[in-house]
Amino acid sequence: MLKAVLSRLAALVAVMFAVSVLVFAMGSLIPGDMTSVIVGQEGATDEQFAKVRRDLGLDQPLPVQYVRWLGQAVQGDLGKSPITGRQVSDDLVSQIPVSLELAILCLLLSTLIGMPAGIVAAVHANRRLDVGIRTLLLIIFSVPTFVIGILVLLLGSHLAPQLFQVAFTPWSQDPMLHLRSMAMPLLTITFPMAAMTMQMTRSAMIEVLSEPFIVTARAVGVRNERIQYLHALRNALPPIVTFIGFQFGVMLGGLIVVEQIFSLPGLGRGMLEAILTRDYPMVTATTLVFAGAFVFINAVIDLLYPVLDPRQRPR
Numbered sequence: 001m002l003k004a005v006l007s008r009l010a011a012l013v014a015v016m017f018a019v020s021v022l023v024f025a026m027g028s029l030i031p032g033d034m035t036s037v038i039v040g041q042e043g044a045t046d047e048q049f050a051k052v053r054r055d056l057g058l059d060q061p062l063p064v065q066y067v068r069w070l071g072q073a074v075q076g077d078l079g080k081s082p083i084t085g086r087q088v089s090d091d092l093v094s095q096i097p098v099s100l101e102l103a104i105l106c107l108l109l110s111t112l113i114g115m116p117a118g119i120v121a122a123v124h125a126n127r128r129l130d131v132g133i134r135t136l137l138l139i140i141f142s143v144p145t146f147v148i149g150i151l152v153l154l155l156g157s158h159l160a161p162q163l164f165q166v167a168f169t170p171w172s173q174d175p176m177l178h179l180r181s182m183a184m185p186l187l188t189i190t191f192p193m194a195a196m197t198m199q200m201t202r203s204a205m206i207e208v209l210s211e212p213f214i215v216t217a218r219a220v221g222v223r224n225e226r227i228q229y230l231h232a233l234r235n236a237l238p239p240i241v242t243f244i245g246f247q248f249g250v251m252l253g254g255l256i257v258v259e260q261i262f263s264l265p266g267l268g269r270g271m272l273e274a275i276l277t278r279d280y281p282m283v284t285a286t287t288l289v290f291a292g293a294f295v296f297i298n299a300v301i302d303l304l305y306p307v308l309d310p311r312q313r314p315r
Helices: 002-029 034-039 046-056 062-074 088-123 128-142 145-159 175-209 212-219 224-253 256-261 267-276 280-308
Strands: none
Touching: 002 062, 002 280, 088 128, 088 175, 088 224, 088 256, 088 267, 088 280, 128 175, 145 175, 145 256, 175 224, 175 256, 212 224, 224 280, 256 267, 267 280
16 A cells, blocks of 8 residues: 555656646747736846846746746745735635635535436436436536526525625635535535536446345345345445546546635636736746646545445555
């Protein structure tokens, strides 16, 4: 087990190094740089541009700039935003908990909805109950996220204004208001995620329910509930967990629309604002956070495989 953990950690470091090189290179190849953001375009002289580039080290070769940036990043210094004047790491510290909380709550709630619905749909495959469950959830999944967000916003403000709150409130300020401010964003992304989880669970369960050991269990008189919710579900878990972990990584980086609609100060909204203002240090750092979260989640899932499936344990 220790060997597997060390192997995954080494792979994680290698992937993050490759991502950092790619992100830094792409940021450097984009037309314009921090010099144009700091100095401006109108009325600036060549001497001003040269001085700022020299002060920022942008006159050095690209590999030298990368090594200097990487050395600072490893120490926790991700640079300073030329737009806000704040340290990038300080902004990330305030943004990450918002996005992480929303993603985790969505993952838990969508799993609690999608997995039972997928199991019931698989048990009643191609019957009315299965068709009804799939039709309802897949219709929800087919609606774009921004449309769901606007509908939730409109319905919530008219039908239950005392429950919903648009303005974001930190947990430290008022826990109840914080939960209310997270309710509508959570509903917006939970149901599409639940629909995908349901479909994946149904497919995995149908495949397992046709296995010979399930037929044998039924033949010897094992109760259907035990077969469905113990034997079949346990063997169907690996692909379901893989899918959920993959979706978590994608969702963490895909909260831009939801956070923008509901004015949540998370990573997605911060990334969008950084792109619009050409805040290169913030864009680079946020991209690395997204990549790191995705790689870390997938490494954890790989380590969970032997726990979920005894056949993959080392002998």
